[in-house]
Amino acid sequence: MRLAVLGDFIKKDLDENRAKPPQDNMWQDWSEDLDTAPETYSDEMARSQKLID
Numbered sequence: 001m002r003l004a005v006l007g008d009f010i011k012k013d014l015d016e017n018r019a020k021p022p023q024d025n026m027w028q029d030w031s032e033d034l035d036t037a038p039e040t041y042s043d044e045m046a047r048s049q050k051l052i053d
Contacts, residue, residue, distance in 0.1 A: 011017065017024060027035050046052045 011029070013029075025035075043052065
């Protein structure tokens with residue numbers, strides 16, 4: 001899910017963030033809500049995205 005979001009996400013300060021060295025937390029500039037979201041998804045979600053049958 002995060003990869004799909006990342007691919008479609010463009011921030012106004014993208015060039016500024018690209019100039020920074022690699023960070024320990026690649027999600028540092030994302031909201032706390034996103035950062036604390038569970039790293040799993042339901043089977044229903046996986047089916048809807050055609051990740052499983």
